Amino acid sequence: MSAKREPLSLKPEALRLESAADTINVKISDRYLTRMLGRFLRPYWLQILIVFAMLIAVAGLSLWMPLLIQRAVDDPIRRGDIAGLIPYGVAYFSLIFIIFIIRFAHTYLLQTVGQNALVNLRQELFEHIMRQDMRFFNTTPVGQLVSRLSNDIDALTELLSTSIVVLASNVVQLIGIVVVMMALNWRLALLSLSVLPIMIAVTVYFRKRIRAASTRFHKLVGEYLSYINEQFNGVVIVQLFGRQQVSRDGFEHLNEQYNDIHSRFRDYYTGYASWLQILTTIGLAIVLYGGGQGVLAEWATLGMLIAFLEYTRRTFEPINQLSEQIAQIQTAFSAGERIAKMLHVEPEIVEAAQPVKLGERERHNITFDHVDFGYETGHLVLRDLDFYVPEGQRVAVVGATGAGKTSLAGLLARFYDVTEGQVMIDGVDVREIGLADLRHYVTVVPQNPYCFNGTVAENLRLFDPTISDEQMIAAAKMACADRFIERLPGSYNFELLPGGANLSQGQKQLLALARALIHNPNSILVLDEATSSIDTETEAMIQEGLERVLKGRTSLVIAHRLSTIREVDRILVMKNGQLIEDGSHAELLALDGLYAQLYHRQFLELESA
């Protein structure tokens, strides 16, 4: 399996609704997929072995039944001996019951195994995706990820629970039947199996086509899901702006494609099933003809003929069932392919080989050493950025609109790596610091803090059950968030709507500050201030909360509020990705440059001229 991986490049137009992961140039062969699935099944090898043993047992026992019929016909029935039929009857019925029980047992076992394997696969996929870097998330629509983890894995469910049983039991049965038939009467056996090669050829022919169609289908489904995801997220806007027709048109387009590919997929399947059916009939005809001749020529008995009819039917039955399964299997494999590709994606932000641990310190310093950075190659948002922030200093960053300021946060937290230069904490390049540790040293509070589904408490705890109620409430108090929280119905148990729709931006910032206090009390804080102005009361709370949170910490605040400027030790002024002014408020005012200009306009974000 080749693993030539191209670096993820951003081509906005081309990657419309696809995922960056899809464009990775990796060839995923069927063998690789089988091995991948095998990996997840391996822990259950014992159960699988038992299942196979049972399958063989069932196959063996089932093979007796036509034999019983044959003997019954050739012996008691021919001789006219009624009493002689009874043991055959008894044997037959007992076989039926035994087979039923064993079948139930192995189905039960296999489904358990299958589900277990899937649970593991799902978990691994989720954790794998979670490990990716921010560039991946910023270029992959969430809908795609949901699709990968739900419908692609569901496709595998059918495979692992039903298809494998059918496949395996049919193969075993087939082998058994061929052996028995050969033993019974090799001439009849050959006649029976004469159509088999053609059936195989037909299968191979259709399999490829069904697979290709299935792959295209699944890709489309991903796009489809991304689309409706976006539409549902923005549905209020769609309604208020009467954009329904545009949305419907977009949907119609995808819907038609979906329909097309889906029907083509089915057409192939119908073609395949038809061929198999006609071949089955021909096969039976051949047996009858040859067998008829055989009986006449006395190298076969009637009983044999009847038995062979049964056997032939049972030979073709698995193959017919297989044709049913083939669609499922192809679907599953193409879904598996997408999953495998996703598992191939590796984050570009890689943990250092020997991560350095910073000494135990309460406060940290920051160095940006001649840093160049751009999200896309060829387009720098930071140029030759060079500054040092000593321990405990509070720094505000102001300047032009654009991605430059926000990227500082991303670089410090190592969501992205620099193009040139170094970002250092306590003199150590952030790339050398272990990622898990780095999280303790840098906390980023974004402009629009995200609220997860759940209560306020859950959002403060962030899935960490070791945080006690007291800790949580203390942090909320410190950050001045407790006041608004306690006014909410249910206070800490107040359910947040998806995306935090029932909190204002100001309240979310307070929440985020409280979070920062709970999880990383000593880290460097990088705060990307909310741009929307907040009512003065909440603003006062944020100011106070911020004051408490920033106390003694090294901090970088991407400032939008004048009140913040007043509290900082130092101001960095950026324009076009470069640092153009650097000093205290008084110094910069005296400079009468860009900062002074901004300040006099009472606003800290320069409109691009």
Add this chain to the structure above:
Amino acid sequence: MRYRTAAYGSLITGFIGGLTAALEPYIIGLIIDHVRYGFTPAPQPHPINLLYDFIRVQSAPGMIVRDIAMLIGFGIITVIAFIFQRSYSGTVSYSALFDMRRDLFNNLLTLEQDFYHRHATGDLISRMYADLETAWRLLVMGFTRFGSALFSLIVTFVLLAIVNVPLTLLVFIVLSVSTAFQMRAGKNLAPYYEKVQDQAGDLASLVQDAFTGVQTIKTFGRESGINRRYAEENAEYRRRWLYFKRRNEPVGMLPNMISQLAAGIVVLFGGVLALSGQLTLGNFTQFLLYLGMISNVLLQLGTIYQRYQQTKGALVRITPLLQPAAITSLPDAKPMTNPRGDITFDHVTVETDGVRLIDDVSLHIPPGQVTALVGATGCGKTLLVNLLARVLDVTDGRVLIDGADVRTLRLEELRQHIAYVPQSTFLFSSTLAENVKMGKPGISDDDFMKAVNISRLSNDLAQLPHGMDTLVGEKGVMLSGGQKQRVAIARSIVRNPVILILDDALSSVDTRTAGDILSDLRTVLRSRTSLIIAHRIATVKDADHIVVMAEGRIVEQGTHTQLIANNGFYARMVERELKQEDYSESQPQPQQEDVNVREA
């Protein structure tokens, strides 16, 4: 059902296929008899002898050939019928699915905000995809299999009865008992399947949530926490799935066993009958083969029944998506001719879950007035303005525009005339231009450029690689907060609204620019009415009328001067803000027109 031809075609070909398929074992039995009895006409009268006489072949090998030819002939007919049936039923079912998807989507687009608050997007997607597919598969199976399977069954029993009634009766009884049993057992399973799908929906929602907020998780290094949470939900899904399958599977396996039992009975009794001469070997073979066929059919029917149970669960989940919109135009909705933008809130109350979010608010806004709404977070400002465009409806009281209750007006027109600029801007994965125009037809280039200029979006164009054709949204260029807001402003202006609502939309521009934008807006909108929710006193103080809200009520109203003089809520707010923006005495004074009150 719009596909009548195809539906009938499917049924007819299904019948034909079922018929010819049912004849196959019959012919085989004939062959056996011919072989056994040496090609003299069989002792029992066969209806098919008539056909034989017609063809008139007497010699032994000739008869075999003829039999075989007939077998293959019918086989081919079966296959052809099958192909046609698939094609017809495919047309029906695929079209049905196409329509279902479209209807679901279109309906979802009309549902109110409250619905979307109660259903996470991930769950909706799960319902619209997975549950719909489940429900549909039953429809397909129902069409392609059920009809012909049932017919085959009937024909089979008829043919068997022709040969030997008692045996047929026996078989029939055994099979009926098993079917009844299966149906009973299967009935209880639907709710379990629903639970499985519910959990699937939950899982999808969690994934959605986790990856949307992934930056927060990474910031705090909480990957292990959320992984654990996912593991819990994952395990629960497995639990429910296995619980369901373990009960479902045996139900499906039963038909197989029963049919084999029946086969056993045939062998036994059939053997007896053959011995007593009441049954030829050929008939015996026929019975056996038919049993094989019946068992197949039963298996299919069993699967269909299982699927039906699953489908009931899926259907339950899809049904909410088809609910009619709570906020719609009444059938006798009035059009809005020459809207003036006169707004009245008449004793409006909004109550949800027992909490009064807006409490008996009455307010009149004459056309052309610029009204500012201020107040602490959560006091109900956004909610109040949302009532205008009917994002939600009042619990009590009325909202009137030009004297008419908004609920009596045509919804599309109402929304056409109101432009809303929200706090956070949603961008679609599309070009910037499309995000401004929002698919509204008939926007002249002139109007478009005007909107772009007034909102100051024109200033941002230089930074974007393809200008107005730049792709933005989830997969496109990331715009800054300020840029997004300008898009939202342009979006609202370009529709030439009668009522303009700015919900904290000027926060990303400095005071002077905000003032410029506002006065530009006024010129453009002329006598149109605007409502501005803002926190910055500088923006608010130039409004014609200021309304102060707290806890869902209006506490003060008036002009800026009046309110300051009132020395109430508003005055206190102003003071607080100035305190925050003011400099201490050691700082140099700003040179600007709007002088702030200096602290003593």
